[in-house]
Amino acid sequence: MAKRESTFINMVLTLFVVTFIAAAALGFVYDFTKDAIEVAKMKAQSEAIKKVLPEFDELGDVCKVAVASASDSVEVFPAYKGDKLVGVAVKTYTNKGFSGFISIMAGIDTSGKLFGYEVLEHSETPGLGSKMADWFRNSEKPGQNVIGKSPESSKFEVSKDGGDIDAITASTITSRAFLDAMVRAFEAYDVESEQLKIKNTSL
Amino acid sequence: MNQWKNFSKGFLKENPVFVLLLGMCPTLGVTSSAINGLGMGLATTFVLLMSNMVISLVKNQIPDKVRIPSFIVIIAAFVTVVQLVMQAYVPSLYKSLGLFIPLIVVNCIVLGRAEAFASKNNVVSSAFDGLGIGLGFTFALVLLGGIREVLGSGKLFNITIYSENYVTLLFVLAPGAFIVLGYLIAIINRIKKN
DSSP, X not given: OOOOOOOHHHHHHHHHHHHHHHHHHHHHHHHHHHHHHHHHHHXXXXXXXXXXXXXXXXXXXXXXXXXXXXXXXXEEEEEEETTEEEEXXXXXXXXXXXXXXEEEEEEEETTSOEEEEEEEEOOOOTTTGGGHHHHTXXXXXXXXXXXXXXXXXXXXXXXXXXXXXOOOTTOHHHHHHHHHHHHHHHHHHHHHHHHHTHHHHHO | XXXXXXXXXXXXXXXXXXXXXXXXXXXXXXXXXXXXXXXXXXXXXXXXXXXXXXXXXXXXXXXXXXXXXXXXXXXXXXXXHHHHHHHHHOHHHHHHHXXXXXXXXXXXXXXXXXXIIITTSOHHHHHHHHHHHHHHHXXXXXXXXXXXXXXXXXXXXXXXXXXXXXXXXXXXXXXXXXXXXXXHHHHHHHHHHO
């Protein structure tokens, strides 16, 4: 078969046909995988929420809460056991990581203390900044543990900056970013708890 | 015989990483563990195989002057397929490879094979060529990732081999990639000489 010549009409037609077929094929694959992607995402999210909160039966409606310290709103998931609120999970984030964006699920119980956290997404240095997944919940080292603390009881800043939390060795920037995300979570919690009247109904 | 040659040349004689030094960005970027190397390698292999086959099938329909954009569109389509499928069925691997999956589009190995091989050969040869080069790339990434993972985090395929207290962290960081790659290239050259 002879090679098609590079005339204007041939080129336009070829490019059109190639892109048309590619687009159609992609549309088909997208449709096919759309549900599975959604399921995988939801699963990862609900597993993270389960890890950061006390036992609960059902999740309330997701609310998006605007916080003063950031341009993007954060998602807040209230969790109920029976009719009683047991805590809220806040999907918080920071852009101050050593490699930028970090997304963390933070669980705050009804007394306003941090119950647990789970790092969802990060691109920090493996072996250094990536230690934040476990570093801040080491119950043997109270200096670096953030679980059970609240902004009222301790200052959420690294000890180098005059705060109460010990930073990860050799990863101060990541530690600052982590605490920045935590502060944002508490901020969202405060805004949200007023709306949900958590403090009135459960305390 | 001839097909075997097309297939096997990717491993040693024309290994894209160790000999041709192509695709350095994903090579150095994702190989902080063996499993990442394997995932990246297999994703690239799939794209190489499919794009090589399709391009060798349609090569006569595509006018010379627009062949590069046409090839890129074909390659990009397959990369997006890989991306969507990984996102749906292996989300954890997708998360750790992240940015590098869309970058397969501009991986010069893929376009290089399309331009240098698939656009001149028939579909069977092109399939073997794509598979061989792809698996050679996978082999190189797993080797590099494995060595870095063992030295840098004391694990291999996520199985702990020795305590994390004795690891040399450098090897999972960027400089470690260059150092290990340099030694591997030296060793491969030595083997090829004999």
